[in-house]
Every structure is written in structure tokens, then in C-alpha cells.
Amino acid sequence: MARVRGGDADAYAELVRRHAPIARRTAVLLGAGADADDVVQEGFVKAYRALGTFRDGAEFRPWLLRIVANEARNAHRSAVRRGAREENAAVLDADLLHRAGDAADPAQAVLLADRRVGLLAALRGLPEPHRLVVTCRYLLDLDESETATVLGWPRGTVKSRLHRALGRLRAELRTAEEVTDA
Amino acid sequence: MPEATNSMEAELRALAAELDTGAPAADLAGAVLLRIRTEPVPAAPSAAAERVRRARSWLRARWRAVLAALVALLAGLSLAPPVRATVAEWFGFHGVVVTQQPGPAPTSAPPPPVGTRQVTLAQARVLVGFQPRLPSALGAPTGVEVSADRRVLSLTWGDDRGGVVRIDQFNGEVEPRFWKSVRGEVQFADVRLDPAIWFGVPHELVVLLPDGTHHREPSRLVGPTLVWQSRGLTMRLEGKQILPEALAIAESVG
Numbered sequence: 001m002a003r004v005r006g007g008d009a010d011a012y013a014e015l016v017r018r019h020a021p022i023a024r025r026t027a028v029l030l031g032a033g034a035d036a037d038d039v040v041q042e043g044f045v046k047a048y049r050a051l052g053t054f055r056d057g058a059e060f061r062p063w064l065l066r067i068v069a070n071e072a073r074n075a076h077r078s079a080v081r082r083g084a085r086e087e088n089a090a091v092l093d094a095d096l097l098h099r100a101g102d103a104a105d106p107a108q109a110v111l112l113a114d115r116r117v118g119l120l121a122a123l124r125g126l127p128e129p130h131r132l133v134v135t136c137r138y139l140l141d142l143d144e145s146e147t148a149t150v151l152g153w154p155r156g157t158v159k160s161r162l163h164r165a166l167g168r169l170r171a172e173l174r175t176a177e178e179v180t181d182a
Numbered sequence: 183m184p185e186a187t188n189s190m191e192a193e194l195r196a197l198a199a200e201l202d203t204g205a206p207a208a209d210l211a212g213a214v215l216l217r218i219r220t221e222p223v224p225a226a227p228s229a230a231a232e233r234v235r236r237a238r239s240w241l242r243a244r245w246r247a248v249l250a251a252l253v254a255l256l257a258g259l260s261l262a263p264p265v266r267a268t269v270a271e272w273f274g275f276h277g278v279v280v281t282q283q284p285g286p287a288p289t290s291a292p293p294p295p296v297g298t299r300q301v302t303l304a305q306a307r308v309l310v311g312f313q314p315r316l317p318s319a320l321g322a323p324t325g326v327e328v329s330a331d332r333r334v335l336s337l338t339w340g341d342d343r344g345g346v347v348r349i350d351q352f353n354g355e356v357e358p359r360f361w362k363s364v365r366g367e368v369q370f371a372d373v374r375l376d377p378a379i380w381f382g383v384p385h386e387l388v389v390l391l392p393d394g395t396h397h398r399e400p401s402r403l404v405g406p407t408l409v410w411q412s413r414g415l416t417m418r419l420e421g422k423q424i425l426p427e428a429l430a431i432a433e434s435v436g
Contacts, residue, residue, distance in 0.1 A: 004224070005223060005224055006223075007223040009215055009218075009219070012214070012215070012218070013211040013212075013214070013215055016210060016211040016214050016215075017210075017211050020206035020210050020211070021205070021206055023206065024203060024204065024205070024206040025203040028203040028204065029201070029203060036203075036204070037206070037207045037210075040206060040207070040210065041207070041210060041213055041214060041217075044210070044214045045214055045217050045218060048214070048218045048221065048224065049218075049221060049224070050224075051224030052224045054224075074330040077330050077331070078330055115193075116196075116197050116200060119193060119194070119197055120197065134194065138191065138194035138195055138197075138198055139194070139197070139198045139201060140198075141195075141198060166190050166191070169190060170190055
């Protein structure tokens, strides 16, 4: 960070390369869709401009991801407004999960894929704060304090919303299973 | 039910392992460097800026409670005159909340961002749900933008000396939108008969979303700004360095 502030462009390029994969994952999972690459690029540019507000000793990753997450949500909102509606969700799920069929036993693979699609659908059905907190904690594998930074919530809020979100997911899946079994 | 929780967590982690979100663009670092090459080198935050930042993030997380306390305080004003002095540090202005911060003000600010012609005025009107109000002193805007949440309309004009004037308009009934931290003086003024506030020194501007949980973009340092209300809209004008020039434009808004 000292090198970036010293005007070393290569140092920032290094930061970009190091954090690009998680930034892209964040953008995709928070709904940037086809705009993910633009969102990531915009995120890194905005982060650079805002480096003056970055505290020495703070962690760069959650700070960056918060900017990317806000960009992704804005992109998602304007995409919805442009008419690219949520119908893409199913396509996206299939796309995201295209590796789930790699299991050795095809029947097993189908079952597993079904279960994953069901879980993703249940996740998508959660109210936004619950979906966000589960996405950050488990799909992006951020810890509690990183999640708090990315979402701009106090840590206690992260904890309580996560707890409630998991409860809802369990209830959703149980209902879905009962319907399938009947 | 800790077991159920654990199995749900395990399942989510397994799902995460299977989600393929693709690789970042190959030329990402190059593209970013190209865009920031003309930008000033970012400075480390000063101790004063750091205190302001802490205060701001505290406020951001708790602004509803702070506002509630403030309203309670204002309600109690007639009963408790000594509190007035404290409250004078704070005042709300239809969608704008001003806090006065101690410490020296930043000495300069970049010019306001230039809007792109993303939408026509007619489209903007549909998006924001109110009639855009134009200043006759400036003619047709060169940039028209609507914020992602469709609440703020931004009009910009480039003047012939290379300066930029920007007017943001939004419905005054919405929740506090622009949270300004002001160090130094604010001045009351009138735009025709409407009340106005002039921020004569550069200050930081943070845009709050209605859910109060986050702001739209990193805070931006803005130059002198005139904020006023007129027929249900709150308007803010940036780009003029002295109050009479800003007022001349504001008073020409139809």
C-alpha cells in the first residue's frame, strides 16, 4: 500500500491481479451477470480513487469487495430496469453449476445437481439482506468481520441475520422436499 | 439444532465449491492502469480525516437512531432552551443533513463530475417521476443522468471557460440523502422566497441510500454548493465559487 501511495503503478497492478478472482466472484454472485467484468474494472478504478480514505493497517480485501458489491448491486438494479429480468436466473444457475455433473456415478450426479439447484433457488428466494449475508459468508467464504465490512453492517447484525437466514433456508428446503416426496 | 445448522453450512460450502464464476478478464490490470494513469496519487488519510471517517462510519451504521434522537431533541426544544446551543450544530433540510465537524476544511476540491447524456430529459422525467426544472440562465443541459435508484436527477453544463456546473434534483420528501460533513461556515440565503444553504468551503459529500445501510460510492469531495428547496424538490448546485453567481443560476430555475 505504501508503494501504491508512493506513485508505483505496478504495485496497484499487483493488487488488482491478486484480488481479481474474488472480485469477479463477488460481482457475479451479487447479480452483476453479463456486466461482471465491467463491474470489477469499475470497482478497482473507484477503489484507487478512494484510496485516500483507506486506513493503513486495515485489510484491503473486504474494503475493495464492499466497493465491488455496491457496484454489482447497482449494475443488477439497472439491468433489471433495462428489462433483462430475473428470467436469466435459471440459466445462470445451470451455468454456474455446470461442473456439478462431474461425479463418477451419473445418477448420483443428477441427484446432487438437483439438490444444489434447489439450494440455489431457495437462496435466491430469501429477502435481500439474508441472501447477501449467506452469499458473503459461505459462497464467498468471507469471515464474519469481512462480511460486516463488505455489507456495511455492525457485526451483531451479520450474526443475527445469518442465523435467521440459515433457519429460513432449512425451512424452505424441508418444504420443498415434502412437496417432492408427496 | 446445532447439527442441522452445521449440515446447512456444510451444504452451502459444498455448493460454493461447485460454483464456477469464471476467470477475471485477462487484461483487467492493464485496463485499470490505463484508466487511473491520469489520476492523482492517493494520499494516506490524515489523523483529522481519520477521526471524521470514524465518526462518519459510526453515523452511517446508526443514523436512524441519531436522527430519532435529534427529532426527540428538537421536540423538546421549547421546554429546554439551553439545549439550543448544541442543536444549532445540527440542522436538517429536506433530504439534506448537515453535521458540523471540527478541524480545518479541505482547501480545494475537484470540479463536479461531468454527466454523460445517458437519457433525454423526457426519459429522465419518467424515471424520476417529477418534472426536471431547468435554469434559463444556462440553457439546455449537456449531461442528463438519473441515479441507479431513480431518485436523483443530475444535470450538468460545461461552460465556455472549461468550468462545469452541476445541479442535482430530488424529491424533498425522501429520507436524508446527502450527508455532508462540513468543517467551517455554512450560510443561509434565499432563492427568491425559498430557503437556501450555501456551503462556501469544500466539504465531503456522502450519498446515503434509503435503506441507510450503505452509500452508493466512495465519498466525494465537493466544492462550494448551494442547496435549496423549491416546490417539493430539493436542489443542489455545484460549480460556482461564489454565492451571487450560484444564486443567479438558482433564481433562473423555472
